[in-house]
Amino acid sequence: MHDIRAIRDNPAAFDAALARRGLSGMSAEVLAIDEARRAGILAAETAQAAQNAASREVGAAKARGDDAEFERLRALVAEKKAEIARLSEGAAAEDARLRDLLLTIPNLPLAEVPDGPDETGNVEIFRWGTPRRFDFAAKEHFDITGVKPGMDFQMAAKLSGSRFVVLRGAVIRVHRALAQFMLDTHITEHGLTETWTPVLVKEDAMFGTNQLPKFAEDSYQTTNGWWLIPTSEVTLTNTVAGEILDEGQLPIRMTAHTQCFRSEAGSSGKDTAGMLRQHQFEKVEMVSITTPETSLAEHDRMTRCAQAILEKLGLPYRTVVLCTGDMGFGAQKTHDLEVWLPGQNTYREISSVSVCGDFQARRMNARYRAPGGKPEFVHTLNGSGLAVGRALIAVLENGQQEDGSVDLPAVLQPYLGGRTRIAADGTLA
């Protein structure tokens, strides 16, 4: 959420930043509501102050036993009451109106973010590894002979419908190994604190990390009002909601491995084959809470943490900076990591690392205090480290052999009882 004062102070800069995202200016509308709101507050508070003063006189009259004066003032104050109620209601309505509008305006891109209309405007900044040369036609993950016995979309359709999968045997063991490997790497080498959280959350949490109010159709809600998290960014980030942290506690670096649930209402028809895009998937997430001064450096650090996972797995990837037109709602700047998928002969997103500045902190009212200082909003960052299902796809497609078997990354061996490959018959070997 935006700071109304910042918009008031420099409406032109605010509109210019929105324009970079392809949006029309909103400062005029925001400021008009803000003006009405402040006028309403002033009127209501002035009336309230008058009543408070009169009430004190009533008390004084009562105390000295002046019954006539007491009755006269009492009636006067009672008369004022309706007026105050009406004014307060108006002020509260304008205040809510402003907040509702501010909640729907996306974060502003940092100056260094490239301008662009959509993903075609993204800028590659780093590339690692060389895609392997195949002397046979590389298959997509679901077509690999050794994978087929362990990846059952028909069974999932029977249970749940489309965009779900049932995994069995070697395939799910590799999936589990990947998640364990990522978590272990983050906690032992990257200094993140492993955290386990609920996947059902209250509405407030979804507002805090800006899934709500704008993107309600992307997530699932239970009949009693809980939301299923689309990412553990929601729970990890909201751990600091409403808090005033000591500066010494920062940065807070967390990681969690959770189920994620997305209805993906807007993307039906995209990536329908295979398990690239599912309603339920697993992700190892990273979240950092920092001071304003350190958030950009933290963004690079977090990007490195995600890159390190891909490098240890030996998966070729590239890193792009998302352009203004492709960034998510809450981001100031985003790095996407795209892993090479031989079956699709292209790079596909496997991680997205964003710095949000104080955008989410304002929504959550998450602050910190430097010694002797005033509370200030923290900065928040989140990134995938990595999407486990997509990492599985990448491992399978990059390791596939002509005979239908799959060679697995060496770093996974400790999690696979020393085994190194999935045989063509679908068993670990």
Next chain:
RNA sequence: GGAGAAGUGGCAGAGUGGUUUAAUGCACCGGUCUUGAAAACCGACGUGGGUGCAAGCCCACCGUGGGUUCAAAUCCCACCUUCUCCGCCA
């Protein structure tokens, strides 16, 4: 799920209808004293909003939301959370 108890500032803890501003202690911060520190003493010490060039002034906030009253931390209702006991359960 049932019964009971409790939610007050960073912490502890008073305050059951009104005599401006939530007592007091601890912690933190500034100062006096001291070679330095401690102790002692003095002072300052919450959050958000509005208004003003500023000093300042005003409004709200005692778990949350309603209500009663001229007036609510205090009385009433609902909800949330925590604790104790019981039930159930991986």
